[in-house]
Amino acid sequence: MWAIAVKEFLQLRRDRRTVAMLLLLPFVFLIVFGYAANFDVKSVRAVVVGPFAAQAAAVLPKVFDVVATRPADGRAQAVDSLRRGEAVVAIVTPSSLSGKPQLLVDGTEFFAARAAQVAVASAPSTSAAGRLVGSVKPQILFNPELRTSVIMIPGLLGLILVFIGTIATALGVVRERQAGTMEQLAVMPFRPRDVFLGKIAPYLLLAAVDMAVVVAAGLLVFNVPFRGSVLAFALGAVLFLFVTLGIGVLISTVSQTQGQAIQLAMMTLLPQILLSGFIFPLYSIAAGIRWIGYVLPLTYFVRIARGIMVRGAPVSSLWFSFLMLAVLGTLVFSLSVLRFRRDLAPAGRSRTSPAISAGEESPPRPDASAGAAS
Amino acid sequence: MTPSAGSVWGVHDLTVRYGHRLALDGVSLRVPSRQVTAVVGGDGSGKSTLLRTLAGAVRPVSGSVDRPLARRIGYVSATSGVYTDLTVDENIIFVARAYGLHEGLPARIAALLERAGLSSARGRLAGKLSGGMRQKLAFVLAVLAEPELLILDEPTTGVDPVSRSEIWRLIADAAARGAAIALATTYLDEAERAAQVLVLDRGRALLAGPPDEVAAALPGALCDLPPAQVTADLAPPSWRNGSMRRVWVPGGALPTGAAAVQPRLADAVIVACLQAEVSASASAGSAA
Numbered sequence: 291m292w293a294i295a296v297k298e299f300l301q302l303r304r305d306r307r308t309v310a311m312l313l314l315l316p317f318v319f320l321i322v323f324g325y326a327a328n329f330d331v332k333s334v335r336a337v338v339v340g341p342f343a344a345q346a347a348a349v350l351p352k353v354f355d356v357v358a359t360r361p362a363d364g365r366a367q368a369v370d371s372l373r374r375g376e377a378v379v380a381i382v383t384p385s386s387l388s389g390k391p392q393l394l395v396d397g398t399e400f401f402a403a404r405a406a407q408v409a410v411a412s413a414p415s416t417s418a419a420g421r422l423v424g425s426v427k428p429q430i431l432f433n434p435e436l437r438t439s440v441i442m443i444p445g446l447l448g449l450i451l452v453f454i455g456t457i458a459t460a461l462g463v464v465r466e467r468q469a470g471t472m473e474q475l476a477v478m479p480f481r482p483r484d485v486f487l488g489k490i491a492p493y494l495l496l497a498a499v500d501m502a503v504v505v506a507a508g509l510l511v512f513n514v515p516f517r518g519s520v521l522a523f524a525l526g527a528v529l530f531l532f533v534t535l536g537i538g539v540l541i542s543t544v545s546q547t548q549g550q551a552i553q554l555a556m557m558t559l560l561p562q563i564l565l566s567g568f569i570f571p572l573y574s575i576a577a578g579i580r581w582i583g584y585v586l587p588l589t590y591f592v593r594i595a596r597g598i599m600v601r602g603a604p605v606s607s608l609w610f611s612f613l614m615l616a617v618l619g620t621l622v623f624s625l626s627v628l629r630f631r632r633d634l635a636p637a638g639r640s641r642t643s644p645a646i647s648a649g650e651e652s653p654p655r656p657d658a659s660a661g662a663a664s
Numbered sequence: 665m666t667p668s669a670g671s672v673w674g675v676h677d678l679t680v681r682y683g684h685r686l687a688l689d690g691v692s693l694r695v696p697s698r699q700v701t702a703v704v705g706g707d708g709s710g711k712s713t714l715l716r717t718l719a720g721a722v723r724p725v726s727g728s729v730d731r732p733l734a735r736r737i738g739y740v741s742a743t744s745g746v747y748t749d750l751t752v753d754e755n756i757i758f759v760a761r762a763y764g765l766h767e768g769l770p771a772r773i774a775a776l777l778e779r780a781g782l783s784s785a786r787g788r789l790a791g792k793l794s795g796g797m798r799q800k801l802a803f804v805l806a807v808l809a810e811p812e813l814l815i816l817d818e819p820t821t822g823v824d825p826v827s828r829s830e831i832w833r834l835i836a837d838a839a840a841r842g843a844a845i846a847l848a849t850t851y852l853d854e855a856e857r858a859a860q861v862l863v864l865d866r867g868r869a870l871l872a873g874p875p876d877e878v879a880a881a882l883p884g885a886l887c888d889l890p891p892a893q894v895t896a897d898l899a900p901p902s903w904r905n906g907s908m909r910r911v912w913v914p915g916g917a918l919p920t921g922a923a924a925v926q927p928r929l930a931d932a933v934i935v936a937c938l939q940a941e942v943s944a945s946a947s948a949g950s951a952a
Contacts, residue, residue: 470743477719477815478762479735 307553322564325576331405333573337371339363340383346391347381353409354379368394372431374607375597378402393426397433398600400441401571432515432601440515443508444595445568447501448530448588452562454497455534456541460551463489463542463630472633482634486627490535497531508599517602526594526608529615533587536622543629562588590614671732672696673718673813673844678727680713680867687713689867690727694860695813697844700835702858702875704849704933709864711848712742712817718846719815732813735763738806738843742817746802748791752782755790755805763809776804780834796827803831807838814838816847820854832857852930863933866944870936875929882932884914887922903934912938 302309336354338347343361350356357377360367368380378399382392393410395403407428433440466472466489475485508514516523537558545551562568565575566588572580583589590611597603597611605612673695680688688710695701695718703711716722718731719739731737739745746755756773765772777783780800785793790801799819806814816835820828832854839845847858855861856875863871863878871878888908901912910925912935918924 469748470741471745471747473716473721473741473743474739474745476721477734477737477739478759479733479764480762 307550311553311557318560321579322561325579326565327570329401329570329574331401331571331574334379334402334406334409335377336379336381337368337377338381338383339365339368339371340381340391341385342383343381346383350381351409351413353405354381365392365394368392369431372396373601373603375593375601375603376607379406391426393428395428395430396601397430397436398441398596399571400436400438401574403428403430403436432517439508439512440600441596442568443504443512443514444599445566445588445592447504447508447527447595448566448591449563449568450500450504451497451527451531451591452534452559452588454493454500455531456538456558457552457555458496459490459493459535459538460541460545460555461548462493463539464545464548464551467542467633468547476634480634482631483627485634486539486630490539493535493538494531498527501527514599516599518598519605522605522608523595523598525605526591526598526612526615529612529619530587530591530594532619533615533622536619536626537587539626539630540622543626543633562586565589566592568592585618587615587618590618670697671812671844673730673732673846675714675718675724675730676728678714678717678729679725680710680717680722681725682713687867688717688724691862691864691867691869692872693718693846693862695844695846696859697812697842698839699859700839700845700847700857701860701862702847702849702855703862703864704852704855705864706850706937708866710867711864713867714864715815715817715846715848716741718813732811735809736812738809738811738814740799740802740806740816740819742821742848744798744802746790746798746805748798749789751787751789752777752793752801753786755801756808759805759808765809772808776808779837780804781830794824794827796823796830799823799831800827800834803834807834807843810841811843814843814845816845818848818850821850828854852928852933856929861929863936865937865940868940870940871932879927879929879932882912882927882935884912884935885916885918886925886927886931887911887913887918888925889919889922893919901935901938 332353333355334353335357336350337358337360338344338350338356339360340346340363341361343359343363347356347359358371365382368382371377372380372394375396378396379402380394382394384391393406395406397403410426410428430436463472466475480488505516509516538555541551541554541558545554561582564570565579565583566572566586567583568588572583572589575583593611594608594615597608674693676692678688678691678693679686691710691714693701693703693714703714705711713722717724718729719737720729720731720734721739747758750758756777760766760769760773774783777786780803782797782800782804785797790798793801803816803819806816814835819835820831823831835845835847847854849855859874861871861873861875861878862869871881873881887910888905889902889911890907891909894902894909894911901914902909904910910931911919911922912931913919
């Protein structure tokens with residue numbers, strides 16, 4: 291027994307990634323579940339519209355963070371604000387002091403919607419806030435029954451794309467290296483980009499098929515609405531895949547075995563599940579670690595998917611999420627292509643290398659000394 | 665396209681490092697067409713690194729490499745490089761597509777598989793083939809595009825004797841058609857079949873030239889003695905040769921009654937490696 295235990299320790303000592311994962315995971319879970327796993331919403335973004343918008347904004351319960359007050363706007367503009375994701379709650383003040391205000395809540399923001407309902411219901415009837423909204427029944431828009439499936443399935447699409455894009459791609463490339471065929475590809479007449487694109491194309495297709503199946507199942511089985519533009523959604527999905535495939539290839543370039551690739555992929559997957567707003571609302575996560583969510587691609591895809599599918603949000607309101615996916619995609623993809631090139635063209639396929647001469651470019655010079663190469 | 669006649673490929677004064685480790689130190693190799701050039705040496709001697717650099721899979725620190733364009737190179741890596749989860753036919757079609765081969769392809773594939781004895785295995789997964797069959801498949805893939813330079817990294821290691829002789833027949837065929845062949849092997853009997861041989865030890869070239877000339881250039885003299893007669897003063901430079909011990913006498917003065925034997929390539933390689941080891945120990949001693 292002792293001999294085996296010592297051998298295991300020796301092997302573990304050399305398997306730094308496993309040791310890192312074993313030591314880091316408890317800290318990661320501690321941080322995530324201590325600070326991020328928070329369903330309490332302390333602040334709900336709100337817009338107030340109508341003739342008495344300014345007065346209403348002044349007396350709203352504290353949980354409402356008024357981001358805009360627009361006396362000239364009406365209900366239609368308020369709904370549009372929620373559709374564009376500008377706010378989670380909109381208060382439409384009546385045209386006369388005797389009228390009742392309307393409280394519109396975005397049903398795609400489950401926890402914020404619940405917090406808004408609670409805040410309104412618990413406002414003391416004697417307070418100014420209570421007199422304003424105390425007797426108002428909130429109208430839940432986009433997801434009136436606050437069904438979890440309507441909120442989760444668009445995010446789940448992103449998770450599926452992460453899974454295929456990152457894990458399947460990384461494994462596909464590492465399998466090539468482990469089998470010793472990557473070296474064969476390196477000396478075959480392929481340009482590195484041919485190999486790169488050839489390797490990821492099947493996974494791109496698989497991801498597209500998977501996504502279509504899950505969207506269809508979401509619409510037909512779970513009655514998830516699809517209110518926005520299919521093209522805009524497809525653009526978001528392509529940009530998101532662009533990032534995840536890049537992460538997959540990047541992982542493959544730093545992994546020698548499929549086990550290592552899975553370990554690394556899980557390390558990128560876990561924070562995306564927990565810190566992207568897929569499960570826990572991003573605005574409830576402690577500010578100190580919330581920033582991690584802002585560099586994760588799933589964060590932006592979840593916003594795009596929920597916005598377009600459930601709220602019917604226009605592309606113009608989601609431009610920042612599209613831009614972030616494009617930026618992250620360009621960064622990750624460029625890095626992965628560079629590293630992939632290093633694997634596939636180590637001898638510098640470019641025929642200008644001083645140490646290399648290719649036969650059909652110059653006559654054979656078996657005894658020519660080209661001196662030191664860089 | 666058939667290989668062009670008279671081409672000479674190779675490397676000159678090549679140095680390769682893996683991190684801080686020197687893998688090749690100023691090694692040169694000429695690989696003329698229509699010839700087999702063998703690179704021999706023990707494990708870690710730098711054979712694979714030399715061939716991988718010649719193929720373009722490793723970037724040298726310094727030195728020059730002369731090789732044809734990638735589409736004119738055939739390469740069999742030490743791991744054979746065939747896709748074990750594809751069938752024989754699927755492997756061949758993949759390589760044919762990679763090299764853009766179309767004209768007369770079915771006939772060429774059929775002829776190659778026939779010569780390699782793989783005609784009846786076309787539908788079998790490469791992973792289910794025997795080691796020898798897989799190596800022959802790797803060879804077929806490497807010669808499919810009729811390369812000018814054929815690089816074979818230990819193509820017969822771990823292969824049964826019958827398959828070894830079949831692979832050598834295929835190698836001879838390729839050389840006869842004009843390919844320049846660079847081959848790494850740990851089998852010195854195979855190296856003796858080559859036109860030129862380069863002996864590597866710890867990344868350095870020890871010997872180079874035609875095998876018979878390399879053997880003939882061995883300094884001193886050799887004789888075979890029964891193990892009991894190998895005395896302490898003769899013991900260091902001796903090695904097993906069948907039931908006898910082959911003794912190398914650097915000065916050439918053989919023990920009384922011992923008959924001189926003609927050196928073979930294996931003897932020259934062993935002596936060169938022994939000398940290199942002595943020299944390395946002396947250097948390490950003086951450095952300390």
